[in-house]
Amino acid sequence: MPNRKEYLKQLLSKDQWTATEQEWMVEYLDANDFSELETVAAEYFEADLLTAKHILDKRLSDRMLNNIHQRIGVTDSSFKGIFRLFKHKAAAAAAVLLLAGAAWYMLLHDRVKQKVFATTSERQTVKLPDGSVVHLEKGSSITYPEVFDKKNREVILKGEAFFEINHDAKHPFIISSSLINTTVLGTSFNMEVHEGNAARVVVVSGMVQVNTREGKPHKNGQLVLTANKSAVYNPASQDLLLQDGTEDAIFFAQKMSGKFIYRGDPLSKVATDLQRYYNVPVITDQKSAQCRFYGSFNTVDDLEKALALIAFSLDARVKKDNINKGYIIVGGNCR
Template sequence: MLFKNTKYKRLIIKMIQGEASPEEQRIAEKWIASSPANRKIFENYKGLLLLTGKKQVSYDTDKAWARLQQRIASADHSASPVHPISKRRRQIVKYASVSGIAAMLLLAIGLFTILNQKPEILQFTSTESVSGQFLLPDGSSAILNAHSSVNYPEWFAGHTREISIFGEAFFEISHDAGKPFIVHASGLDIRVVGTSFAVEADPGADFVKVIVNTGKVLVYPSGLDPEKAAVSGRLLEAGEMATYSRESGQIVKGVNDNLNFLSWKTGILIFKETRLSEVFKALESKYRVSFISGNPDLLNQRLTARFEKESLDQVLETLSLIFNAEFEIQESKVLVR
C-alpha cells in the first residue's frame, strides 16, 4: 500500500532504520497508533526494509519489471510434478502469485522513490500578529513575530537540518547530536544541536541579532565549512548574544541585558529606570513599528513600568500621560512630539 503523506513515510523509514531522533520517533509512533491502516503501512515498509537487509533500499525499476514479466511468462509453463491441477485453479494460482509479486514490486518502487526524492521547500509566514507555535519536521518548534517567515524542507534530508528565517523568531530545537540544526539568517548561520534561542534578521536591516535562552549555539558568516566556522565563529551560551554586521561581516559577542528580548512572544514589557530611547526600541521590536522623535529631550527621560498584553495604543496613551507627550500612529510609524 502506498500513501501520500511523505512526511510520515520518511519518519517511519528513519525509525525502522534506527536513525530517528526521540522526538521523531514519538511523532511516528503516534501516527502509527492512530489507525489500523497506518499500522499496516508501517508493517509493510518494515517488512520490505528488513527483507533487503540494507540501511538504504536501492531498486532498479527496469530490471524489476523485466523480472516480473519473466515470472509471469514462466507461470504459463509451470506444472505440478505430483498432482495435476485444473486449468481454472492453475490460472488462480498464477494470478495470485503475479498479484503478490506486483504488490511487493510496487511497494519497493514506492520506497525507492521516497528515499531518493528531494524534499519540497515550504514556507510558514506570520502576518499582522505573532504566530502560534508550529512544529518543524523533526519536532523542533518555532514562534514567529509579526511580518516574519521561515523556509523549511518537507523533511530533513542528509546530515543536517537547515532552515532560513526572514524577520524575528524564537526557536526550541530538538536534540540530535548526529544531525545539527542550522538556521540561515541573512548572511549569518546559527548552528545548534539542541537549545532555544531568538533570532532577529529583518530584511533590509543593518544587523542580525541572536540571543541564546538555553543551551549553546555557534554563529558564523554564511558559507563557511565546519572547520572554518569553528575558528571564525562565536560560541554563545545561555544569557549571551551576538550582533552580526551585514556591511562589515563582523560578529560582536556580548551579554544580553535586554529584559524584553522576548516581549513580542510573551506580551510582557518591563522597564526599570529605562531611557525612553531604549523604551522606544523595545516597543519597535514588540509592535513592529518605528518611532520618529522630534523631541530630543524626551528621549533622555526615564521610565519604570510594566506592560502586559496592552495594545500599542494603550501603551502610548500611558506614556502620553506620564511625559506630557503626543504620539501619532501613521501606518507602521509612530511620530513623537
C-alpha cells in the same frame, strides 16, 4: 553570493546538495535565465558528451526522466534520439545539463517542504516536526521538511525569528541562511538575516555556534555564543564579531513571556522597545526622554493602549507624528 557560474560548477560536482544549496538552485531555475548553466555545460563537457550522462544521479534517473518527459512532452523513444538534434557536442551537453536542472527543479519541489510565510501585518508561530517552536517576525519565512532526517534538523530562514529548540544531542538543529549558518542542540535565541544588512544572532539561553557561509572569505568564520551574547556578521567587511547582547536578550525574553516590565527605566528605552515590538516609530522629546517609567504592558495590547498608560503615569502627552507615521511622547512630570 559568489560568481554564479563558479557556484554552479561547485554544485554540479557534488553528490548531494544541502538544503540551502537546493533552495538556491530552485531560485536560480525560477529566474528563467540559464546563461551561466549553458556556459558551464559547454566547458565541463567539452571533451565528451557521454560524461554529461553522469550528472544524472543513477538512483533518481528514472524519476527524472519521467518528470522531464512530462515537462517537455516527449515519449521515451523520442527522448532517446533528442541528442541527435544537436550537431555540436557542446550544445548537446548544455541541453543535458538544462534537462538535469529541470529535473532537479521538479524534484526539489516534489520533496514537500513546507514554507511558512509571516504576513505583512501579523507575526506567526510555527511548530516544527521535532516540537521546537519558531516565532516568525513580519515578512519572514522558514522552510523545513515534514520529517527531519536521521542526521540533523535543518531549516532555512529568511528574515527574523525567535527559536525555542528542543534538546536533542544526537540531532543538531541547523539554521541555514544567505549569510550565516547557526547550529544548536537546545536553546532559545533570536536570529535576524536580511539581504544587504548585517546578520545577527542573540542568545537568551543555552549555547549556539555561528558560522559564516562556506566558501566566503572572512577574518573570523566561527563563534560559540552563550546566554546574553550576540554575533553580528557584516556582509560588506565579511567580519563575524562577538558582542554583548544583554539588552537584546532581555528584550527577547520579555517579548516571549508576553509582558514588558519596567522598574525605573528611562522612557527613551521604553520608547525604543515599543518601536521595536510594534514596528511603528515611537520617540520622545528632550524633556521626557530621561523620565523614569515604572509599569508594564502586555504584548497582546495594542500600541495606543501602551502609550496611553505611559502618558497617564507620567502626566505626558502623546502626539501623532504624521511625517514618520508614528508617535511622539512629549512633556511629563519626571519623578
